[in-house]
Amino acid sequence: MAEKLLMKGNEAIAEAAIRSGCRFFFGYPITPQTEISEYMAKNMPKVNGLCLQAESEVAAINMVLGASAAGARVLTSSSSPGVSLKSEGISYLVGSDLPCVIVNVQRGGPGLGGIQPAQSDYNQATKGLGHGDQHIIVLAPASVQEMATLTGEAFDLADIYRTPVMLLADGALGQMMEPVDFEEKPHREIPPKDWACTGHGGKRKPNIINSLYIEPNDLERTVVERYKRYALIEEKEVKYEEFLTDDAEIVVVAYGITARIVKTAVKAARAKGIKAGLFRPITLYPFPSKQLDAIADREHVKAFLSVEMNMGQMVNDIKVAINCKKHVSHFGRTGGVIPTPDEILENIEKVGGAN
Numbered sequence: 554m555a556e557k558l559l560m561k562g563n564e565a566i567a568e569a570a571i572r573s574g575c576r577f578f579f580g581y582p583i584t585p586q587t588e589i590s591e592y593m594a595k596n597m598p599k600v601n602g603l604c605l606q607a608e609s610e611v612a613a614i615n616m617v618l619g620a621s622a623a624g625a626r627v628l629t630s631s632s633s634p635g636v637s638l639k640s641e642g643i644s645y646l647v648g649s650d651l652p653c654v655i656v657n658v659q660r661g662g663p664g665l666g667g668i669q670p671a672q673s674d675y676n677q678a679t680k681g682l683g684h685g686d687q688h689i690i691v692l693a694p695a696s697v698q699e700m701a702t703l704t705g706e707a708f709d710l711a712d713i714y715r716t717p718v719m720l721l722a723d724g725a726l727g728q729m730m731e732p733v734d735f736e737e738k739p740h741r742e743i744p745p746k747d748w749a750c751t752g753h754g755g756k757r758k759p760n761i762i763n764s765l766y767i768e769p770n771d772l773e774r775t776v777v778e779r780y781k782r783y784a785l786i787e788e789k790e791v792k793y794e795e796f797l798t799d800d801a802e803i804v805v806v807a808y809g810i811t812a813r814i815v816k817t818a819v820k821a822a823r824a825k826g827i828k829a830g831l832f833r834p835i836t837l838y839p840f841p842s843k844q845l846d847a848i849a850d851r852e853h854v855k856a857f858l859s860v861e862m863n864m865g866q867m868v869n870d871i872k873v874a875i876n877c878k879k880h881v882s883h884f885g886r887t888g889g890v891i892p893t894p895d896e897i898l899e900n901i902e903k904v905g906g907a908n
Contacts, residue, residue: 557732562700562722563588565733566656567596569704570628572735575654576602577627579616581609581635584668585724586658589630610635614642621651622762624749626708630656632724633674634665636682643717644683648764650748650779652711654704655689656720658727661889669889670724672809672862678721679838679870686776688783690718690790691837693808697731703835705738710790712743714782721837723862725810725891783839792835793844797823801830802853803905806845806871807860808834811892815860818897822905828853829901834867842874849875856880858904860897863887880907 560568567589570578578593593604607613613629620627631639636657646653659674661667678691690710692703700722707718750760766772794812797819798804807815812833822829832848834841848854856879859868865883872881884900886892 557734559730560697560733561588561728561730562697562726563658563728564592565697565701566630566704566720566722567592569701569735569738570654570708571596571600571602573626573705573708573738575626575628575708576600577620577625578602578604578629579607579613579620579627580630581607581613583632583635585660585670585727586630586632586656588727589656589658593628610638611642614639614646617653618642618646618649618651621646621653622649622750624746624751626712628654628656630658632658632660633662633671636674636677640683643689644685644687645764646717647683647687647689647779648685649762650715651717651762652715653717654707654711654720655717656722659721659723661887667889668724670726670810670862670891671887671889672723672811673864673866673887674721675837675861675863675866678719679840682719687779688838689716690714690786690839691721692718692792693721693835693837694726695809695812695833695835697726697729698733698737700726701733701735702737709741709743712746713741714786715748716782721809723810724889787839790836791839791841791844793841794831794833794835796831796833798830798832798848800828800853802828802855803858803901804830804832804848804854804856805858805860805897805901806832806834806867808837808867811860811862814892814894815897817894818901821894821898822901827901827905829905840870840874842870845871845874846876849878854879856882856904856907858900859883859885860892860900861885862891
C-alpha cells in the first residue's frame with residue numbers, strides 16, 4: 554500500500570505536477586493559490602526544473618507558450634482575476650495547438666472581489682476562455698486527492714490532444730489538508746512531440762508554432778480540424794460521479810467542493826424520506842450531457858437542482874443537456890459564501906414539495 558502524505562490542496566497540485574514531469578512553472582502570486590508558487594520555488598530546483606515569478610500574469614502565460622512550444626511540460630496557476638489577465642495568451646496557446654496545464658483556484662468576484670472560495674468562473678472556463686472559436690478541457694476536483702490525481706491527468710490530456718487543460722478548483726480545496734496517494738493516477742500513452750521546436754540539425758523540415766493565418770480558408774480549416782478533436786474529447790474523456798441516483802426523484806447537480814456538501818444534504822434528505830441523489834460533473838468541459846440526459850429519461854426523476862457557489866452559471870448547461878425534459882431549479886451562495894448542508898436540504902425539500 555502506497556504511503557499517503559498529508560498536504561494542502563495547493564501543495565498537492567504542485568507535487569503532482571513535478572511527479573508528472575513538469576519542469577517549468579511560470580506564475581504570479583495571488584491569494585488563494587500562492588502556495589503552488591511557493592512549493593514550486595522550493596522544490597523545482599531539486600529536479601533541475603525552473604520556477605520563475607514573472608512580472609505579471611500576462612508575462613507568465615506567454616512564458617508558458619514558449620516552454621510548451623519547445624515540447625516541455627509546463628504549469629501556470631492563478632486565481633480568478635489573474636486568469637482573466639491570462640485569457641489572451643490562453644487563446645494563443647489554443648490557436649497554436651500547444652499543451653499546458655492552467656490552475657485556477659477560484660475566489661469571489663467580479664473585479665478583485667474577495668479572497669474567499671467561489672465557483673463564479675464556471676462560465677469563463679467552460680464557454681471558451683479567450684477569443685475565437687475554441688474550448689479547453691476543464692477538470693473540477695472535489696478533494697485534495699483529486700487535486701493531485703487530476704493534475705496528473707491534466708498533463709496527459711494536454712499532451713494527447715495538444716490543448717491547454719484547466720484545473721478549476723477553489724480557495725477551500727486549495728487551503729484544506731487531506732491525505733494524498735500520489736500513485737493513484739492511471740497510466741496514459743502519450744504521443745511523441747514531433748511537432749515541437751527543439752532543433753533538428755537539418756534532419757527534418759523546421760517546425761513552426763503559430764496562431765496567425767492570413768488566408769481565411771486556412772484558418773477555417775484549422776478551426777474545423779480542432780473541433781473534430783473536441784468531438785473526440787467529448788466521446789472519450791467525460792468524467793462524472795453518481796451518488797444515490799438509481800431511485801432518486803430529486804437529482805442535485807454540483808461539482809467541486811460544493812458536491813461534497815451536497816452529499817451530506819442528500820444523506821439528510823434520505824433520512825427524512827426524500828429520494829435525493831447527486832450527479833457530479835468532473836469534466837466541466839466536456840460536460841457530461843449524455844449521462845445527465847439518460848438520468849432525465851428515468852420516470853422516477855421529477856426535477857433537478859443545481860447547487861453552485863455562484864448565481865446559477867451551470868443551470869443552462871443542465872437544461873440543454875436534458876433538453877428541458879424536467880424542471881431545473883438553482884440554489885447558490887456567491888461572493889465567497891459557502892452553502893451549508895442545512896440550506897441545501899431546505900432547497901431539496903422545496904423542489905420536492907413543488908413536484
